[in-house]
Amino acid sequence: MSLVKIKTRINGKAIESEVEPRKLLVHFLREDLGLTGTHVGCDTSNCGACTVLINGRAVKSCTMLAVQADGNEITTIEGISRNGELHPLQKAFLEKHGLQCGYCTPGMLLTSLWLLKKNRNPSEEEIRKNLSGNLCRCTGYQSIVESIKYGAQLMKEKEEEQEMPVR
Amino acid sequence: MSSVRWEDMDTAYDATSLVRGKGHFVDDIRLSNMLHMSVMRSPYARGRILGLKGGMSSADFKGKLASVGEGASPSSALSIEPVFATGFVNYVGQPVAAVFADDRYRSTDLLDSIEVDYEPLKPVVTIDDALNSGPIHSGMNSNVLVEATQGKDFPDPNTPIVLEDILENDRVSTNPIEPRGIVTDYHNGVLNVWISTQSVNSIKTGLVESLGMNPDDVRVMQTDTGGAFGSKGGLYPEYVIAAYASMKYGKPVKWIESRREHLASTNPGRGVRGRVKIFAALNGKIAGMKGEVLVDAGAYGTGSGGFSAQYIGFMMTGPYSIENAFVTGRALLTNKVPQGPYRGAGRPEASYFIERMLDLLADELKMDPADVRLLNMSDKPFESPLGMRIDAARPFFETAVNELEYRREAKLTKGVGLSFFVLVPALYTGESARIIVKGGRVSVWLGGNSHGQGHEVFVKKLVNEELGVPEDIVTLYRGDTKMTMVGEGSWGSRSAMVGGAAVVAACRKLKGDVLREFGNYTADNLLSGSYDEFVNDETRRSINSFGANLATVEIGKMGNVKVKKCIAYYDVGRALNRDMVIGQIQGGMAQGIGQTLHEVLSYNEDGQLITSSISDAGVPLAEDLPNFGVKIAENRSILPHGAKGVGESPTIGVPTALIRAIEKARGKRLRKTPVMPEDLME
Missing domain, CATH: 3.30.365.10 (Aldehyde oxidase/xanthine dehydrogenase, molybdopterin binding domain)
Known part of the structure; x- marks a missing residue:
């Protein structure tokens, strides 16, 4: 099968690749780039384990071809911590037990990052509604909802901290 | 030596690695020359196989599936599942043949190269069908697999109230978000297996039996396991096929279940x-x-x-x-x-x-x-x-x-x-634990393997309580049959009880070792030495x-x-x-x-x-x-x-x-x- 050239920016790094036109984005990320934090859970875009951010928006990478990502900026779970320090939302999931087996976790984190970008202070109902494309079989979601609420608070605190020296 | 190059801590249970997207799930394994396996499954609930061309099938491997793990019960020879459907198919999703290629897209393509001729037969679908139809397996007298009574029959008591009802629970798919999966690598006479499982020891026992191997030649290692809920405790045909294929081709083999395969072929x-x-x-x-x-x-x-x-x-x-x-x-x-x-x-x-x-x-x-x-x-x-x-x-x-x-x-x-x-x-039959103390660190393995319950949390706590060492020098590693030669599995609400009891028992043996050597027990004495204790804590209590x-x-x-x-x-x-x-x-x-x-x-x-x-x-x-x-x-x-x-x-x-x-x-x-x-x- 002939290969197609694509240019993407993944976790801040410019990447040029050649891919089979039929290759799904999730397989490109996992197998060509070794970014195995993005998971495959269902093949029918129900479970959201494969969620990544494309140009800041949550997208299920199993419903998209790698060639469709050409020219776009992608953030995977590996790209949300900075200099080895966990993102506040990752810390919140650890502290509030927002995971058990951890398989849905990367998708949960990226979907909630997108939510928190749109809405810095979501209600429980808004959080649950926004998770309708992400399945978790272990937690019953309650600790995930709590993690996201707590993560929102940590993110605000961190922003305020960073704004302080400017004043 | 196994061929997966993971650092020591990569084989430990670690929630932090999971939120970083740095877990070690079975599909994350990549080995050079690895073959990807795809499985051709029966499209019929019941049928006779008239002809089969292409792929690996029962013509290549005639093994039977061992029954191991939670609720495993020996079955009559007539109702044991063959690894590959042999002569007949008996459920939609039953493995009929397998193909192998260097990537998952190409192995899926290869499924088109298999030709199977079926003669569909009238299936026995419901409980009522099973009671009212002839046996699905020839040689059996009926569709009754097991009949058992509990208690003693008694004459109907003469009470004013007699109520009778028929009650039902339909089938439920376990649906862990991570489907099943396995990587096999036959290497220098040893079959190395990495698998998403509740019990490395059950998988090993099953593979040894189904493949007729020497137990010393099989090592099963657990990967991070993305949920299971009962369905990843036992053996499945794909595991035996992947193991057989690795031995046959001399290459590592990976099989990862799709969700549709999970719904059709994983025990509900x-x-x-x-x-x-x-x-x-x-x-x-x-x-x-x-x-x-x-x-x-x-x-x-x-x-x-x-x-x-x-x-x-x-x-x-x-x-x-x-x-x-x-x-x-x-x-x-x-x-x-x-x-x-x-x-x-x-x-x-x-x-x-x-x-x-x-x-x-x-x-x-x-x-x-x-x-x-x-x-x-x-x-x-x-x-x-x-x-x-x-x-x-x-x-x-x-x-x-x-x-x-x-x-x-x-x-x-x-x-x-x-x-x-x-x-x-499920206390019976207890659980195994191994604790190695070396270089100032405490390393623990359990026979029953966590698939999201966080066994490492109770293990660290119990080791701390028993041995007085800080929790942060205690590591629980994922299941590995090289480290626990026997063991049960994580199911039946048992791990914190029997796994915990085994950890406590192993700690007490370590204390005894230190006491004999030093005349008194202190955590410092323990950590200054090298110890290795294994316990298989059998229990029959309820x-x-x-x-x-x-x-x-x-x-x-x-x-x-x-x-x-x-x-x-x-x-x-x-x-x-x-x-x-x-x-x-x-x-x-x-x-x-x-x-x-x-x-x-x-x-x-x-x-x-x-x-x-x-x-x-x-x-x-x-x-x-x-x-x-x-x-x-x-x-x-x-x-x-x-x-x-x-x-x-x-x-x-x-x-x-x-x-x-x-x-x-x-x-x-x-x-x-x-x-x-x-x-x-x-």
Whole structure:
């Protein structure tokens, strides 16, 4: 099968690749780039384990071809911590037990990052509604909802901290 | 040497790596020259294979599937599943052939190169079909795989109230978000296996038996395991095929299940029907119970169908002191994927049968369901006529009714349900643990392997308590048969109990080692030396964990159920970590709601699976679920560290409370899970 050239920016790094036109984005990320934090859970875009951010928006990478990502900026779970320090939302999931087996976790984190970008202070109902494309079989979601609420608070605190020296 | 290059800490359980996207799941493994395997599956529920060309098949490998793991029961030779379908296919999704290529797209392409000619045969799809049709396997006399009785038959008591009902739980797919998967690598005479599993030791035993290998030549290592809920404890045909292929081709082989394959080919749970008859006095006291349990075992005896038929019967008087009981259990062969354990594995079914009858009795006598229950329990320990030992139930239940604020809720709300159960966790046959102390660090392996429960949390705590070493120098590693030569598995609500007890026992052996060497024990003395202790802590004791649930619902015009309250009050023994216990309970409550409201594997009259996605299968969404209320009682168990079982409590207690709440809200007797909206429309 002939290969197609694509240019993407993944976790801040410019990447040029050649891919089979039929290759799904999730397989490109996992197998060509070794970014195995993005998971495959269902093949029918129900479970959201494969969620990544494309140009800041949550997208299920199993419903998209790698060639469709050409020219776009992608953030995977590996790209949300900075200099080895966990993102506040990752810390919140650890502290509030927002995971058990951890398989849905990367998708949960990226979907909630997108939510928190749109809405810095979501209600429980808004959080649950926004998770309708992400399945978790272990937690019953309650600790995930709590993690996201707590993560929102940590993110605000961190922003305020960073704004302080400017004043 | 194994060929996966993971650093030491890469083989430890570590939640931080999971939130970083740096877990070590089986599909994350990449080895040079690795082949990807795809499986050609039967499109028919039942048929004769007239011709087969292409791929690896029963012409290449004639092995049979070993029955290992939770609920494994030896089966007659006639009903053992072949690794590859041989001569006949007996369920949609049964492996017929396998192909291999250097990537998953190309191995999928290769499936087109296989040609199979089938002569479709009339399948046996339902429990009734199984009772009324000839045997699906030639040589058998009927479709009865196992028949067993519990208790002694007794003449019908002469009571004014005799109630009988037929109750059912449909099949539920376990649906962990990570499907099954395996990587095999036959290398220098050793078969190395990496697998998503609840029990490396079961997988090893199964592979050794199915492949006729020397146990010393097989090493099974657990990868991070993304949920299991019962379905990853035993052996499956794909595991044997991948192992055989690695030996045949001299290359590593990877097989990763798709969700559709999971729905079709991974052992689902439930799938039982019970006919239950109770005899009671006008005051509500039950004098006797007779039951008939029918388990839809699926096409082969390699699942847990045979075990279920007996085990459900054993528990069918629940926590109640019923003097006479007799249950006949039969596991029936049908042309569907073999049944297996699903969170509770017989316990939820048994509890469903008796709890539905207690509610019926309350309605018949116009009594409060709590009062009917109270009347039928004892404030002393009781041994049921079915052989189950039950602790004094009444003190717990009285407290539970208060803790759940049931009486207040029953006055306020029409749609309220209350349930009571006793969980008998799987202590038998104990568990193994190995602890190595070296270089100032404590490394631990367990025979039963965590798949999301966070075993590392209780292991660190117990090692700290027993040995006085800080938790941060203690590491629990994932399962590895090289480190625990024997072991059971994580299922049956057992790990914190028996895994915990094994860790405590191994710690005490280490203490003895230090004492002998130094004359006294100190943590410093321990950490200054090198020690290696292994314990296989066998136990035959029995433990009870009581639990009660309350649920309230509202039903919409279209029959859609909104769960308003879902509250648990469970005795968990000593909670080794409260947050982890609450997490287990909340997760199980979601599964209990799922089973009651929308989870089902549906087959049509041809035995075709019509459930085609995880969404169709009814796995609950965040917005389907309420905030759960969890209250725990901590009555220490007889084990040295005081733990009891908890993992399966919610899948036992929630369906029975919830279906009662729906029944009350709608004013219509309900007999089957899942309760569909069309059953409830106004």
